[in-house]
Amino acid sequence: MATNTANGEHQTTTKPPPLPSPLRFSKFFQSNMRILVTGGAGFIGSHLVDKLMENEKNEVIVADNYFTGSKDNLKKWIGHPRFELIRHDVTEPLLIEVDQIYHLACPASPIFYKYNPVKTIKTNVIGTLNMLGLAKRVGARILLTSTSEVYGDPLVHPQPESYWGNVNPIGVRSCYDEGKRVAETLMFDYHRQHGIEIRIARIFNTYGPRMNIDDGRVVSNFIAQAIRDEPLTVQLPGTQTRSFCYVSDMVDGLIRLMEGENTGPINIGNPGEFTMLELAETVKELINPEVEIKMVDNTPDDPRQRKPDITKAKELLGWEPKIKLRDGLPLMEEDFRHRLGVAKKK
Ligand SMILES: NC(=O)c1ccc[n+]([C@@H]2O[C@H](COP(=O)([O-])OP(=O)(O)OC[C@H]3O[C@@H](n4cnc5c(N)ncnc54)[C@H](O)[C@@H]3O)[C@@H](O)[C@H]2O)c1
Numbered sequence: 001m002a003t004n005t006a007n008g009e010h011q012t013t014t015k016p017p018p019l020p021s022p023l024r025f026s027k028f029f030q031s032n033m034r035i036l037v038t039g040g041a042g043f044i045g046s047h048l049v050d051k052l053m054e055n056e057k058n059e060v061i062v063a064d065n066y067f068t069g070s071k072d073n074l075k076k077w078i079g080h081p082r083f084e085l086i087r088h089d090v091t092e093p094l095l096i097e098v099d100q101i102y103h104l105a106c107p108a109s110p111i112f113y114k115y116n117p118v119k120t121i122k123t124n125v126i127g128t129l130n131m132l133g134l135a136k137r138v139g140a141r142i143l144l145t146s147t148s149e150v151y152g153d154p155l156v157h158p159q160p161e162s163y164w165g166n167v168n169p170i171g172v173r174s175c176y177d178e179g180k181r182v183a184e185t186l187m188f189d190y191h192r193q194h195g196i197e198i199r200i201a202r203i204f205n206t207y208g209p210r211m212n213i214d215d216g217r218v219v220s221n222f223i224a225q226a227i228r229d230e231p232l233t234v235q236l237p238g239t240q241t242r243s244f245c246y247v248s249d250m251v252d253g254l255i256r257l258m259e260g261e262n263t264g265p266i267n268i269g270n271p272g273e274f275t276m277l278e279l280a281e282t283v284k285e286l287i288n289p290e291v292e293i294k295m296v297d298n299t300p301d302d303p304r305q306r307k308p309d310i311t312k313a314k315e316l317l318g319w320e321p322k323i324k325l326r327d328g329l330p331l332m333e334e335d336f337r338h339r340l341g342v343a344k345k346k
């Protein structure tokens with residue numbers, strides 16, 4: 001039975017998890033682990049699929065509506081006997097037999113989640129309800145990719161999982177911030193009420209190859225701008241901080257959480273904290289020393305600081321990030337140059 005230490009108290013449920021299909025108990029049935037990845041055509045999801053497919057005991061099913069993801073991210077698996085790709089919007093129920101659910105379906109870039117806020121909160125609330133209903137029906141373990149945004153504009157720094165956050169309930173980011181908070185609430189309510197095996201990851205800013213080049217997030221923006229010889233657009237005040245985790249470290253953390261015995265929530269991120277000006281200077285130094293840095297306006301409710309306390313990830317998952325920002329950025333530059341067809345200047 002999974003245990004959790006949410007907010008410092010033990011909230012282990014007394015309810016047993018629902019039984020999976022009787023076929024799973026057949027001593028002759030050599031089954032694969034059937035894993036659903038919602039949002040698997042996206043940035044983190046497609047890297048997660050790559051890692052899961054390395055294990056020949058895994059069958060992976062991706063459900064994605066391609067709002068921000070792309071089949072291109074999964075092209076090497078399409079047609080593989082252990083892989084299936086379904087065009088599906090998680091705001092509609094999904095009836096399939098699976099053993100694990102990695103629930104990543106949600107636009108992550110603020111530009112995209114603010115584009116249709118009602119759809120974003122539907123995806124987070126109704127989408128998570130549908131996935132929890134599926135988990136209950138088939139007896140699957142379910143992992144939610146929550147976010148550091150549940151801490152809002154944090155007044156506690158760095159952020160431990162016991163911090164309840166400082167979130168605007170009616171702002172332009174609330175569709176995402178509050179949507180993810182409700183998703184976490186639903187996860188714990190299904191855990192306590194129905195014994196569902198849940199895992200909650202609070203993901204901090206993640207970067208790497210396959211990010212949408214023009215999705216508006218800071219690392220993808222700065223790298224694309226540096227490659228295109230465009231000014232790096234630092235949004236005011238420029239002293240706000242973020243902590244950046246390379247995607248392969250993130251995927252390793254998610255799998256350890258799913259395979260472990262702790263419900264979370266557990267922060268998964270790199271505690272290396274930088275201001276946006278420091279990030280711009282690093283991109284300039286590593287990718288294009290000639291590029292300008294330009295200060296531009298910011299958007300409402302932008303958090304002023306963010307840094308994960310990863311004590312729980314270290315102690316409960318035996319996980320910590322390995323790739324430093326200065327080592328990860330060139331890997332992302334290589335991917336962007338390839339996709340943009342812009343070679344590095346000699
Ligand atoms: N990348 C980060 O820095 C970061 C940080 C914190 C949390 N997260 C979370 O991790 C998950 C993946 O993020 P990402 O960076 O890969 O983003 P992404 O936008 O690349 O991937 C999200 C995927 O979900 C799909 N999707 C969106 N709405 C859907 C819906 N209603 N039905 C089905 N599919 C839908 C998109 O098409 C896309 O493939 C998200 O839940 C996000 O909130 C990401």
Ligand SMILES: O=c1ccn([C@@H]2O[C@H](COP(=O)(O)OP(=O)(O)O[C@H]3OC[C@@H](O)[C@H](O)[C@H]3O)[C@@H](O)[C@H]2O)c(=O)[nH]1
Nearest residue numbers: 108109110147149205217218221233234235240276302
């Ligand atoms: O071009 C840019 C873009 C962004 N920024 C700044 O960079 C910082 C990070 O902004 P991003 O849009 O990359 O990402 P955010 O930190 O707002 O959200 C990110 O982390 C939390 C996750 O849940 C979200 O999915 C992810 O997008 C902000 O302070 C923003 O103002 C710039 O300075 N220039």
